[in-house]
Amino acid sequence: xxxxxxxxxxxxxLKDATHKTVTAALAIGSDVDILxxxxxxxxxxxxxxxxAGVRKVLACDHVSLKRQLAEAMQEVIVPLMGGYxxxxxxxxxxxxxxxxxxxxxxxxxxxxxxSGVESADTFVRPIYAGxxxxxxxxxxxxxxxxxxxxxxxxxEEGGSASVETIADPASPTxxxxxxxxxxxxxxxxxxxxxxxxxxxxxxxxxxNFAIIEKVADQLGAAVGASRAAVxxxxxxxxxxxxxxxxxxxxxxxxxVGISGAIQHLAGMKDSKIIVxxxxxxxxxxxxxxxxxxxxxxxxxxxxxxxxxxxxxY
Amino acid sequence: xKVLVPVKRVLDFNVKVxxxxxxxxxxxxxxxxxxxxxxxxxxxxxxxxxxxGTATETxxxxxxxxxxxxxxxxxxxxxxxxxxxxxxxxxxxxxxxxKILKAIVDEEKPDLVILxxxxxxxxxxQTGQMLAALLGxxxxxxxxxxxxxxxxxxxxxxxxxxxxxxxxxxxxxxxxDLRLNEPRYASLPNIMKAKRKPIDAKTTDDYGVxxxxxxxxxxxxxxxxxxxxxxxxxxxxxxxxxxxxxxx
Numbered sequence: 001x002x003x004x005x006x007x008x009x010x011x012x013x014l015k016d017a018t019h020k021t022v023t024a025a026l027a028i029g030s031d032v033d034i035l036x037x038x039x040x041x042x043x044x045x046x047x048x049x050x051x052a053g054v055r056k057v058l059a060c061d062h063v064s065l066k067r068q069l070a071e072a073m074q075e076v077i078v079p080l081m082g083g084y085x086x087x088x089x090x091x092x093x094x095x096x097x098x099x100x101x102x103x104x105x106x107x108x109x110x111x112x113x114x115s116g117v118e119s120a121d122t123f124v125r126p127i128y129a130g131x132x133x134x135x136x137x138x139x140x141x142x143x144x145x146x147x148x149x150x151x152x153x154x155x156e157e158g159g160s161a162s163v164e165t166i167a168d169p170a171s172p173t174x175x176x177x178x179x180x181x182x183x184x185x186x187x188x189x190x191x192x193x194x195x196x197x198x199x200x201x202x203x204x205x206x207x208n209f210a211i212i213e214k215v216a217d218q219l220g221a222a223v224g225a226s227r228a229a230v231x232x233x234x235x236x237x238x239x240x241x242x243x244x245x246x247x248x249x250x251x252x253x254x255x256v257g258i259s260g261a262i263q264h265l266a267g268m269k270d271s272k273i274i275v276x277x278x279x280x281x282x283x284x285x286x287x288x289x290x291x292x293x294x295x296x297x298x299x300x301x302x303x304x305x306x307x308x309x310x311x312x313y
Numbered sequence: 314x315k316v317l318v319p320v321k322r323v324l325d326f327n328v329k330v331x332x333x334x335x336x337x338x339x340x341x342x343x344x345x346x347x348x349x350x351x352x353x354x355x356x357x358x359x360x361x362x363x364x365x366g367t368a369t370e371t372x373x374x375x376x377x378x379x380x381x382x383x384x385x386x387x388x389x390x391x392x393x394x395x396x397x398x399x400x401x402x403x404x405x406x407x408x409x410x411x412k413i414l415k416a417i418v419d420e421e422k423p424d425l426v427i428l429x430x431x432x433x434x435x436x437x438x439q440t441g442q443m444l445a446a447l448l449g450x451x452x453x454x455x456x457x458x459x460x461x462x463x464x465x466x467x468x469x470x471x472x473x474x475x476x477x478x479x480x481x482x483x484x485x486x487x488x489x490d491l492r493l494n495e496p497r498y499a500s501l502p503n504i505m506k507a508k509r510k511p512i513d514a515k516t517t518d519d520y521g522v523x524x525x526x527x528x529x530x531x532x533x534x535x536x537x538x539x540x541x542x543x544x545x546x547x548x549x550x551x552x553x554x555x556x557x558x559x560x561x
Binding site: 067069070071074092093094096097098099100101102103104105107108109110111112113118122126127128129130131132133134135136137138139140172173174175176177178179180181182183191195219227230231236237238243244246251252269272273274275286287288289290291292293294300303304306307308311313 | 447454477480490
């Protein structure tokens, strides 16, 4: 079974979500190729070629692919699908954007955000914000699948696949990139961080996130937030952890002033260790936390910072 | 500019989801159903476009059982002009929904289709993108701002790294994210007025679309549970626990 994995990258580095998607692909079949579509992607393609178990890397280097907009990605991927039985991409905002276009063009019902592979045609995926897990079997000849990266371990390095350059795609003219405002941070990316510390409505303001950031810097952690904190304007949208934001599964997740709405839990409940700090001892977050600390966060977080400093962090 | 807004009737977001004991699905008997929250945002956006004089006509579409007409009625009470109800008791997958919507677009010829980015029941996040592909139109997904500029739209999109702004030529498909606007509550006079607005009754056969599912649900199960752990009293105890777990 030939499977195409569409790489997640920013034209400079290959994102870890790609390695995890390869793991899902290898659970479906053994002939796995990676497509790197972008602008100036030579280094990214070379990185992809090092993933163990990959047969070959297809590199498509064209100015229309610089931002991986959906219309341009469709022009590259659909013509390739004659040679593949399945196409997989991580369910990041990039993959979520272009994959259904591929599915519709192929007349296939996409299987979104899988968290498990049962067989080559049967997959497990969360529905109802992760409150239920559906096992679905696809009858389509070709499979179009997005993969929840946190549910799969990253494929190891150690491969030496060949890199093949493919022809320039047609350039769509109906959509164009204007600008982007990316959050700048020296901290690790939310979805890739080993430790995440998130604030909720209990933080009361954006300025107060400074106390969380201090602890994050001590631990080398990423900073996240609940939807309530984002809606209140305390932090930008890309901080949001939850069913409609980012799904994270770090080694350690520290929830500060977060009550634990279902939609937030859906985004972090697969974390290895969960710590909750909240003054309301009845907050639902405590029902899933490994370590709960009932305390006023404005006392507790500085205390935690001092204790970590004492321990040499 | 004519605007089409597809809306879906789903389990109300405040209702606790219960998986049926035979694992055949989620229990939807006698529970509160509402308009998909993302669709409320797209309805609101369409109504605002009309209030601003940008949209000249707004149409809501829903595909679903008899009661889906109530969801259309809600959008009419919020200010949408008229509705189209494609009546079916079958479960219609996003691909088939997109095909029916394409047939409606071919008839109604809107300049813009605004959808919620996903429905909170199946969490597929597919319909808008599929519709755009079937129509050969550009798409701007996960919109958190929208500005019309001649025959194009400039749309801010919520992406993993922050906000990306793109420009799409009309006609186009937009899917909306949470922070595009805050949907209004329908006032009582508007609810009364909505009762007299027209809803076209259609069936899936009217559009000649094969809605046979491509995915079979093998089972629906409860997610793996987590249980409450222990309480700590202070920072020293917490740091000691985390060290012994090896996570810091």
